[in-house]
Amino acid sequence: MRRPLQNGERPRSWGFWTEVKLDALGRYLPQFTRASRRAQATLYLDLFAGSVDNVRRDDEGRQFFGSTVRALDTEPGFTRLRFFELGPNADRLRQQLRDRYPDDDRFDVINGDCNKEIAGCLSGLSDDGLDWAPTFCFVDPDGLDVDWPTLRALAQFKNSSARTKAEMLILLPHTSIPRLAGWDNAMGVDDRLSAKITSLFGADSWRAIDDRRQSNDLTASEARHLYLSLFRFKLERELGYRKTLTIEMGNEQGIPVYVLVFATDHPAGDRIMSSVFRQAREQSAEYRAELRERRQRERDERAGLQSLFGADELAEEAAPVYMETTELSGSAELPDWLLHRIERD
Numbered sequence: 630m631r632r633p634l635q636n637g638e639r640p641r642s643w644g645f646w647t648e649v650k651l652d653a654l655g656r657y658l659p660q661f662t663r664a665s666r667r668a669q670a671t672l673y674l675d676l677f678a679g680s681v682d683n684v685r686r687d688d689e690g691r692q693f694f695g696s697t698v699r700a701l702d703t704e705p706g707f708t709r710l711r712f713f714e715l716g717p718n719a720d721r722l723r724q725q726l727r728d729r730y731p732d733d734d735r736f737d738v739i740n741g742d743c744n745k746e747i748a749g750c751l752s753g754l755s756d757d758g759l760d761w762a763p764t765f766c767f768v769d770p771d772g773l774d775v776d777w778p779t780l781r782a783l784a785q786f787k788n789s790s791a792r793t794k795a796e797m798l799i800l801l802p803h804t805s806i807p808r809l810a811g812w813d814n815a816m817g818v819d820d821r822l823s824a825k826i827t828s829l830f831g832a833d834s835w836r837a838i839d840d841r842r843q844s845n846d847l848t849a850s851e852a853r854h855l856y857l858s859l860f861r862f863k864l865e866r867e868l869g870y871r872k873t874l875t876i877e878m879g880n881e882q883g884i885p886v887y888v889l890v891f892a893t894d895h896p897a898g899d900r901i902m903s904s905v906f907r908q909a910r911e912q913s914a915e916y917r918a919e920l921r922e923r924r925q926r927e928r929d930e931r932a933g934l935q936s937l938f939g940a941d942e943l944a945e946e947a948a949p950v951y952m953e954t955t956e957l958s959g960s961a962e963l964p965d966w967l968l969h970r971i972e973r974d
């Protein structure tokens with residue numbers, strides 16, 4: 630049902646896979662705070678906070694809340710929440726959240742680049758004696774916008790007496806890395822883009838994958854898989870996470886759009902997120918089927934009109950290319966040539 634929009638803003642529109650991602654977040658958070666209920670404090674950090682309202686691209690009447698609302702509505706509640714956003718978006722988000730939660734003093738919106746602001750935020754939380762508290766971080770960029778040192782800072786935030794590190798749910802936009810999507814084989818990597826990819830991985834070992842992709846020794850799907858394995862490998866071996874889980878989300882045709890990577894030290898985190906990812910896979914398949922049925926109905930209706938307007942006036946939609954929604958949860962393994970490249974970093 631359509632809600633009145635906050636501040637009358639036109640919300641950003643997203644594919645169904647964004648709704649699935651946020652529902653997965655919304656299912657996990659209460660289980661996280663419930664599992665942490667004996668702790669005196671729990672922290673939620675949202676590095677790319679977005680806005681309160683979102684709509685589905687395929688159905689603008691269908692609204693869903695963003696991550697900030699999902700986190701603030703979590704029961705049992707987090708005791709402190711920090712949301713990072715840029716410029717006017719941050720001001721707008723602060724206002725929207727103040728209007729929606731007028732008496733809630735648990736949260737703050739930090740206006741600025743999360744990669745620059747994270748150190749100050751974490752040291753403020755440490756100064757308040759919270760660097761032992763169970764902490765969940767959501768890292769949900771539009772593109773290749775998070776830097777490896779930011780993830781390292783989150784992993785190192787908790788003090789040495791804490792048994793587990795901050796948990797992280799990270800959107801890895803692996804299809805934004807050129808030559809991966811299948812349709813962008815000719816796209817080159819310019820200096821600005823390579824610098825971003827190097828910042829994301831914290832080193833340029835990713836180039837070993839790119840080189841092999843360029844010389845067609847790897848297919849797009851093999852290269853995508855290796856970028857993901859490299860990212861998981863670094864979370865596990867460099868940052869020391871006990872377990873990483875991933876779910877690759879596909880669009881209407883099943884073409885991969887991004888992968889969610891979860892990093893945890895806690896067996897309960899692993900168990901709960903595995904079940905949340907299973908539900909996300911089912912939800913994604915359901916939404917995809919619904920959307921394709923709707924598209925088919927629309928095509929049928931248009932075909933009915935064809936006799937009136939002539940076939941050429943109605944463009945055919947492209948046929949689905951392939952379906953892919955996978956989940957990986959084993960420990961990250963890499964081929965020797967990539968391991969040797971990492972050793973040189």
Ligand SMILES: C[S@@+](CC[C@H](N)C(=O)[O-])C[C@H]1O[C@@H](n2cnc3c(N)ncnc32)[C@H](O)[C@@H]1O
Pocket residue numbers: 651676677678679680683694695696697713714715718741742743744769770771774
């Ligand atoms: C994918 S959206 C986030 C969606 C949000 N998590 C939600 O659930 O609605 C990414 C957001 O990150 C913001 N952003 C981009 N770069 C950023 C940065 N370096 N630091 C903080 N925010 C950033 C953008 O303005 C955008 O609103």
